[in-house]
Amino acid sequence: MLPVRSLMLMSIILLMIFSGCSEESPANIPNVAISKPDYVLAIHGGAGVITKENMNEEKELAYQSALNKALDLGEEVLKGGGTSLDAVVAAITFMEDSPLFNAGKGAVFNHDGQNEMDASIMEGKELMAGAIGGVRTIKHPILAARAVMEKSEHVMLVGQGAETFAKEQGLEIVDPSYFYTQQRWDALQNVLKSDPDRSELDHSDRKHGTVGAVALDRHGNLAAATSTGGMTNKRYNRIGDSPIIGAGTYADNGTCAVSCTGHGEYFIRYAVAHSLAAQMEYGHKSLKEAGDHIIHDVLVKAGGTGGLISVDKDGNVYLPFNTEGMYRGFTKPGMREVKIYKE
């Protein structure tokens, strides 16, 4: 027979074990959307110092309209039973065509006055991926990234090799002057005058104008894509996170699809896009917990500014950012949101 004191001690130990066990495994709480939507599409047009004070009504409306149009184009694909891959490509090619965003037409200029673009794409079923870096003549960089994924044995091609490949694949090639916009040119001149050795994250209004899209389709397949002109005044054929699978883009049907925007070097060093998928897979975190951890804790402590858009296999959407604003939106049956500033 044990004395009462021993039994009490045993109870305390029991309690400690119980609480210890549940703390170790938040995993056990399932994280399923209340009702899984038929499809989901989320997009971003860059994160940065985007405040109401720096904006005028006309510009605000232009961004809202462009984001809605991109969502329309992607949603049309998903509504018709199309694939998440086709949906993210539809949304991104439109944003590449819009001079409002730092991708395709409207890309920022590098130190030598050239537009040098990066893009990547990934699908979550077979984890196939494609990326291109430092291209100057491909009208839609995202289509070249997709061609690398689908038509080559490689994942990443850069520079002239990537351009040769895109041309062989029949993609639209344009004269580099196609990408010129006065606003981005002026931004480069401002940086060159003030601090020529420093590259700037789209200096004109200090936002990072990278575009991205993530989607879940009716077949349960996830996809993610990202396209960018990189940093104003960048030098030495710098490659940012956008064409790096695991940094700027990731998709895995077992967890989530992610596209990032921000100070790319930090997103590479912390493998931000893959971190979300890994936190969900190995740490059994929810999409929101994983996104908050990397964007609001890890990156904030490191000094890395930016944000991401994400959708998980159950149709949950989360669009966290640690900057003043992020051009963003999402759409699913019966619901659409387009936002610019912090809430």
Added chain:
Amino acid sequence: MLPVRSLMLMSIILLMIFSGCSEESPANIPNVAISKPDYVLAIHGGAGVITKENMNEEKELAYQSALNKALDLGEEVLKGGGTSLDAVVAAITFMEDSPLFNAGKGAVFNHDGQNEMDASIMEGKELMAGAIGGVRTIKHPILAARAVMEKSEHVMLVGQGAETFAKEQGLEIVDPSYFYTQQRWDALQNVLKSDPDRSELDHSDRKHGTVGAVALDRHGNLAAATSTGGMTNKRYNRIGDSPIIGAGTYADNGTCAVSCTGHGEYFIRYAVAHSLAAQMEYGHKSLKEAGDHIIHDVLVKAGGTGGLISVDKDGNVYLPFNTEGMYRGFTKPGMREVKIYKE
């Protein structure tokens, strides 16, 4: 007072909880090397179809001698209280100089008959990283990757931009012919004759000859580095996993340092190097559990061949590969191993 039966029942419940808890959280079992070594250095010289039958004694001795020499050079740094960064660089520059390995002198040829090299480096304290891709004139690509990390605001530079940067940093620039070796040239000619459209993982003896090093120093800092010539007959400025932080290289003092070798496209898609760190951080796995999962489960199922070397913050070393062999070795106070074939 409780009857004996109740106490027995309570004991059984206690036992179930204990075993349940340890299954849910293998994390709770600390995974510390029996006594943490003062320093550890591990290296690889590529993984692939390396069998005793394909080897002769002379070649075997040459590889063993080169691996031992690389370990000597790195160990000298660590023994003297030097940093893990200096140690991995010492080991890798030697392997870049050796024509036995597919990095630096002895790099494979691309489709156009050029040597086109990639390298990356990362340190685990501040998670700083540097990488270069597709360079043709930098004698020691790993030194250029380190310069990107330490002397630029960027993480990744490619092509001519990377070469310009390396030159400005005072690194040794050589004529592209410096990298020529008859063996690699013949390998390209063989591929061009047999199947010109297919790139080959170092076709000559079908091994992937990438080199890598990981180290833990006396200050508790981890570092990882990787250098390669990529794939024989590669086209379109293909970039493999070696210069991709998170794919071919990763280091984080909180978990481990990793350098990979193998079919690079798979290592990018599965973010292999970062996966190890993430499995340890979020899944509380041991270094061995994390390495086995990605190399012997995930990659085998996907069809991705290769291996990796890894050392964790407690000085554990693990060098898994799913190919016939991997040139590899490690050294720590009182212990050295150099191996080529599967056990």
